[in-house]
Amino acid sequence: MLLRASVLSLLILVTVAASLPFGESLAAYGRRAAASRSGQRNYRRRSRAWRRRQRAQLRRQRALAAARRRRQRAWALRRRRGAAGRVATTRGR
Numbered sequence: 041m042l043l044r045a046s047v048l049s050l051l052i053l054v055t056v057a058a059s060l061p062f063g064e065s066l067a068a069y070g071r072r073a074a075a076s077r078s079g080q081r082n083y084r085r086r087s088r089a090w091r092r093r094q095r096a097q098l099r100r101q102r103a104l105a106a107a108r109r110r111r112q113r114a115w116a117l118r119r120r121r122g123a124a125g126r127v128a129t130t131r132g133r
Contacts (some may be wrong), residue, residue, distance in 0.1 A: 086094075
């Protein structure tokens with residue numbers, strides 16, 4: 041009984057001692073390390089003209105996307121109304 045307890049204790053001690061170097065070496069790949077690395081990016085200075093053109097381009101893209109959504113909604117609504125109208129006419133009304 042005492043032999044088993046001492047063997048298990050020794051095994052746990054060896055396992056912990058062996059895993060410590062791996063834990064320290066793998067700590068460089070953890071979440072905290074990745075978060076601290078991401079804040080080290082160089083800031084790229086853009087001119088006012090570039091930012092103005094970029095914002096205008098984004099506004100154009102958003103306007104095109106909104107127009108596309110409006111067309112799709114209108115088309116779906118016309119299609120739904122047309123389907124309902126065709127069903128009503130087939131019943132002889």
